Amino acid sequence: MENTLHEKVSQDILLKAYNHMMLAKAMADIYEENRNVCKYVHSTSRGHEAIQLATAYQLTKEDWVSPYYRDESILLGIGFEPYHLMLQLLAKSDDPFSGGRSYYSHPSSRDENKPKIIHQSSATGMQTIPTTGVAQGIKYIQEFKLQNFDHNPVVVCSLGDNSVTEGEVSEALQFAALHQLPIIFLVQDNDWGISVTKEEARTCDAYDFVAGFVGLSRMRVDGTDFIESFEVMKKAVDFVRTERKPVVVCAKTVLIGHHTSGVRREFYRDEEDLTKHRAKDPGEILRRQLMEAGIDQEQLNSIIRKARQKAEEDFERAKNAEDPKPETVMQHVFAPTPVIEETGTREPEGGEKIVMVDAAIHAIQELMWKHPEALLYGQDVGERIGGVFRETVTLGKKFGKSRVFNTAIQEAYIIGSTAGMSAVGLKPIVEVQFADYIYPGINQLITEISKSNYLSNGKFPVSNIIRVPIGAYGGGGPYHSGSVESILANIKGIKIAYPSNAADFKGLLKAAYYDPNPVIMLEHKGLYWSKVPGTEDAKTIEPAEDYILPFGKGKVVIQADKQETEKGRTVLVVTYGMGVYWAKEAAKNFAGRVEVIDLRTLIPLDEALVFERAKEHGKCIVLTEEQLTNSFAEAFAHRITKNCFRHLDAPVETMGALDVPAVPINLVLEKEMLPNAEKLSRKIEEMLQY
Numbered sequence: 018m019e020n021t022l023h024e025k026v027s028q029d030i031l032l033k034a035y036n037h038m039m040l041a042k043a044m045a046d047i048y049e050e051n052r053n054v055c056k057y058v059h060s061t062s063r064g065h066e067a068i069q070l071a072t073a074y075q076l077t078k079e080d081w082v083s084p085y086y087r088d089e090s091i092l093l094g095i096g097f098e099p100y101h102l103m104l105q106l107l108a109k110s111d112d113p114f115s116g117g118r119s120y121y122s123h124p125s126s127r128d129e130n131k132p133k134i135i136h137q138s139s140a141t142g143m144q145t146i147p148t149t150g151v152a153q154g155i156k157y158i159q160e161f162k163l164q165n166f167d168h169n170p171v172v173v174c175s176l177g178d179n180s181v182t183e184g185e186v187s188e189a190l191q192f193a194a195l196h197q198l199p200i201i202f203l204v205q206d207n208d209w210g211i212s213v214t215k216e217e218a219r220t221c222d223a224y225d226f227v228a229g230f231v232g233l234s235r236m237r238v239d240g241t242d243f244i245e246s247f248e249v250m251k252k253a254v255d256f257v258r259t260e261r262k263p264v265v266v267c268a269k270t271v272l273i274g275h276h277t278s279g280v281r282r283e284f285y286r287d288e289e290d291l292t293k294h295r296a297k298d299p300g301e302i303l304r305r306q307l308m309e310a311g312i313d314q315e316q317l318n319s320i321i322r323k324a325r326q327k328a329e330e331d332f333e334r335a336k337n338a339e340d341p342k343p344e345t346v347m348q349h350v351f352a353p354t355p356v357i358e359e360t361g362t363r364e365p366e367g368g369e370k371i372v373m374v375d376a377a378i379h380a381i382q383e384l385m386w387k388h389p390e391a392l393l394y395g396q397d398v399g400e401r402i403g404g405v406f407r408e409t410v411t412l413g414k415k416f417g418k419s420r421v422f423n424t425a426i427q428e429a430y431i432i433g434s435t436a437g438m439s440a441v442g443l444k445p446i447v448e449v450q451f452a453d454y455i456y457p458g459i460n461q462l463i464t465e466i467s468k469s470n471y472l473s474n475g476k477f478p479v480s481n482i483i484r485v486p487i488g489a490y491g492g493g494g495p496y497h498s499g500s501v502e503s504i505l506a507n508i509k510g511i512k513i514a515y516p517s518n519a520a521d522f523k524g525l526l527k528a529a530y531y532d533p534n535p536v537i538m539l540e541h542k543g544l545y546w547s548k549v550p551g552t553e554d555a556k557t558i559e560p561a562e563d564y565i566l567p568f569g570k571g572k573v574v575i576q577a578d579k580q581e582t583e584k585g586r587t588v589l590v591v592t593y594g595m596g597v598y599w600a601k602e603a604a605k606n607f608a609g610r611v612e613v614i615d616l617r618t619l620i621p622l623d624e625a626l627v628f629e630r631a632k633e634h635g636k637c638i639v640l641t642e643e644q645l646t647n648s649f650a651e652a653f654a655h656r657i658t659k660n661c662f663r664h665l666d667a668p669v670e671t672m673g674a675l676d677v678p679a680v681p682i683n684l685v686l687e688k689e690m691l692p693n694a695e696k697l698s699r700k701i702e703e704m705l706q707y
Contacts, residue, residue: 031244060086070091075251076173116474119472147465171200177205371557372546378410392438393409393447436469438481453497455505494682500644512568573613592641600613635665
């Protein structure tokens, strides 16, 4: 797309921009003068003000924008006062973005009179995927007419040029270009990536880098010149608003301030570089243009004085604002869920048994018929094969390619885009093809999704379902058999289900849908069709459509004989997934002396049930399919010991796979590595000796 400056910018807009630039300068100066007060790390927009304000002035309350940590001028331009920003700078309770939990210029906003802003992380470039998810969601909403807009919404994702080298940025660009999404990627290029120069970091700038993405328009602009920036951003926004296609705007800027307050410019920049950058100060350029247009110098000086006074007054107010109360630290880890009780019919009269994979298909189908905001995407889930395990078969044909579709091999995008989709009111159900391949998406899961509700102070819980086929099954080998629950259970702010049968699967998936928080469904491949010997019980009567099983409710699936328990002759096995069937099989060797709990969900965890039954039996084994050392099972065993110590006859034992790096493909080696009923029986026999 060519840049053509074809319109005059009104004097009112120019003076507004000058006022905002002088505010941004005054704020940066005050922060520098008060380093002992401004103790939390922060960046400022000095050198970037022109392009940021030019962008902000184009946006309406129906648009979405993702500023990055140097974008305070965007925030000023869309209507936030210095006071609002300073509350976050000083981590005060009334910080409107995070309630004192996140850094300066890490906004999130649902203000109905301003462009909306999803949770912003500090991980450079990572915002591109969730923000592209916003654009993906808006396209879906408009296609299915789920909401009416006065104007076509535009999404703006701002990022620095050095972050464009991140692989996840390319995933976002690829998806936006492929699906022609209404998004502007605003790349601000000041030549630096902390102390790394452009020559050290990249072969070309973002403009040349994105040339290979077919369907992605691009523009260059001098981001230090407000008039040029305003014209180019107006053209870019008008293009996206009208054509509904993506564009990259590459803005050349300068870095006048420090990288951050913690990495100061004198640490790594010489005077020659600083002088070169200061010569392109956007405020000075605009001042000269205003004077050439006949604006009186005293009027401009008055703007400077008033901006300084405003910034000083707001800073003083922010300094005196209250800090967050300590007791609020645990608020917003999760958004409250409406699903707290088991409801509906679990075993309808005359119902037929189904396998677990069909329970998933039927649950999603029922939800998608009922909720137009629900959609499903991931690798190979489309109508051709319906998932490599046939776990979405028929859904593509029933709901069409806009609601059930394939993605590229982009686990980061599949997972991270759900944050943006959720923000605009959709419910994405996505799939990672194998648990072993979730690792490329872990960054988005931790950095963006798990923290969104907490760091947005409850404004942006991410409501999604991430389906993950898991576990060893018949020689799947080292990259298709892994267990990852311990890694996931260490991520705070997500929920994890691990059903062991069809009824639980359907009920938990329904609960996950109505839960406003991120949910990972771990689905054992060996239980999908009950083909593994001993897993016939994974087939159950299909629950009715209204059946919902809340998270955090374990179940006693085998109860020990009360008389044996009273004699101290019983043991409790706590497990989940395939472990339920190993435990059931092993229990046959000890009539009435083994009780088995199926946890059903790992986060939240039904500790109350486990502690109660562990105290009753005095002996407990926690069984997992994972490699044992440092696992979820070992951690839970410690908590059982701590809470039940006075009632135990023996230390809580754990059992899991051998500590090898991967599941071997040879079936003999796989069997040797994994737990099974025979190995568990030996452990139970040992425990019963106490």
